[in-house]
Amino acid sequence: MHEIRWARLEDVEDLGRVHAASYRDAYKEIMPADYLVKVAAEERARHFEHSLSQDMERTAIMLVNETAIGCLIINPSIEGFESTAEISAIYLLKEYQGSGYGTRLLDWAVERLKELGYIKVILWVLQENKAAIGFYERRSFEFDGTEREIYRSRNLRQMRFQKAL
Numbered sequence: 001m002h003e004i005r006w007a008r009l010e011d012v013e014d015l016g017r018v019h020a021a022s023y024r025d026a027y028k029e030i031m032p033a034d035y036l037v038k039v040a041a042e043e044r045a046r047h048f049e050h051s052l053s054q055d056m057e058r059t060a061i062m063l064v065n066e067t068a069i070g071c072l073i074i075n076p077s078i079e080g081f082e083s084t085a086e087i088s089a090i091y092l093l094k095e096y097q098g099s100g101y102g103t104r105l106l107d108w109a110v111e112r113l114k115e116l117g118y119i120k121v122i123l124w125v126l127q128e129n130k131a132a133i134g135f136y137e138r139r140s141f142e143f144d145g146t147e148r149e150i151y152r153s154r155n156l157r158q159m160r161f162q163k164a165l
Contacts (some may be wrong), residue, residue, distance in 0.1 A: 016045025
């Protein structure tokens with residue numbers, strides 16, 4: 001049995017563990033090891049504690065049999081689009097990928113965004129992350145032609161995807 005809900009302060013350790021482990025797994029073939037080794041559960045837990053206590057962003061947690069397996073973060077878009085939200089993070093532990101949990105987590109986010117009055121959602125995907133690109137395209141997200149460069153111990157290209165809600 002799975003549950004997806006808005007995260008609470010008592011979830012920060014689970015959020016930190018899930019986010020750090022899934023981030024390192026997702027990008028181990030893309031980002032340099034010297035960068036990934038710095039992505040630690042404790043540091044991520046501190047981020048979530050600060051974020052949740054300051055109400056800085058909306059964070060959700062996914063549980064299976066009361067064990068945290070995924071998380072997501074949504075925010076109003078900083079791109080300047082009216083009524084647009086951004087999924088700034090969506091992560092699932094590797095052992096749960098390919099079982100439909102990622103789709104459930106994304107669908108949950110889309111439904112919450114609709115309830116909050118958003119009409120469009122965007123997200124950024126690393127150009128080299130072909131698995132993630134395929135995942136989003138199969139769920140009706142489209143590359144809108146916008147790219148940007150980020151630095152994670154080396155320069156990386158991100159592509160912006162969007163979907164009308």
